[in-house]
Amino acid sequence: MEVVPMAICVLKGPGGITGIINLKAGEGGHTTIVTGEISGLTPGKHGLHVHSFGDISKGSACTGPHFNPCNEQHGAPQDKKRHVGDLGNIEADGNGIARFELEDRLLRLAGKHSIIGRTMVVHENEDDLGKGGNSESLETGNEGAGLAWGIIGIDEDPK
Numbered sequence: 001m002e003v004v005p006m007a008i009c010v011l012k013g014p015g016g017i018t019g020i021i022n023l024k025a026g027e028g029g030h031t032t033i034v035t036g037e038i039s040g041l042t043p044g045k046h047g048l049h050v051h052s053f054g055d056i057s058k059g060s061a062c063t064g065p066h067f068n069p070c071n072e073q074h075g076a077p078q079d080k081k082r083h084v085g086d087l088g089n090i091e092a093d094g095n096g097i098a099r100f101e102l103e104d105r106l107l108r109l110a111g112k113h114s115i116i117g118r119t120m121v122v123h124e125n126e127d128d129l130g131k132g133g134n135s136e137s138l139e140t141g142n143e144g145a146g147l148a149w150g151i152i153g154i155d156e157d158p159k
Helices: 135-139
Strands: 006-013 017-025 032-039 044-051 057-060 086-092 098-104 119-123 146-154
Touching: 006 119, 017 119, 017 146, 032 086, 044 146, 057 146, 086 098
Parallel strands: none
Antiparallel strands: 006 017, 006 146, 017 032, 032 098, 044 086, 044 119, 119 146
């Protein structure tokens, strides 16, 4: 089996929003640990998603829908059924900085459903996790526009 131990995503967006997200295969390769810091956000919660395409030629408009190889509805990270790319929310503090660490059971850095070469996007609104009661909620979580984005790439193992 192909092994990609680490990946990185450098995010940039209009208005000076920047960030770095590091991804690391969890023990046994059954989870992925995601850590990051994004600055320049408005204080509060913002949806974080992996989108299907690695095309940022026109900002987040070219990134496609959330990565969803199993054809599920949008949901929360802990939901049994959800898009692979649904990572829930990150929260920016009063200074506009979001620092986070999460462990996800569906993200993969290698294999059939790898997220390498896809785009990570942080959005303007809080993700309602598919509980918003409308069709947009079941597709995007009513996340709003993309604020910053970057293509996920393989990171060199420092060992």
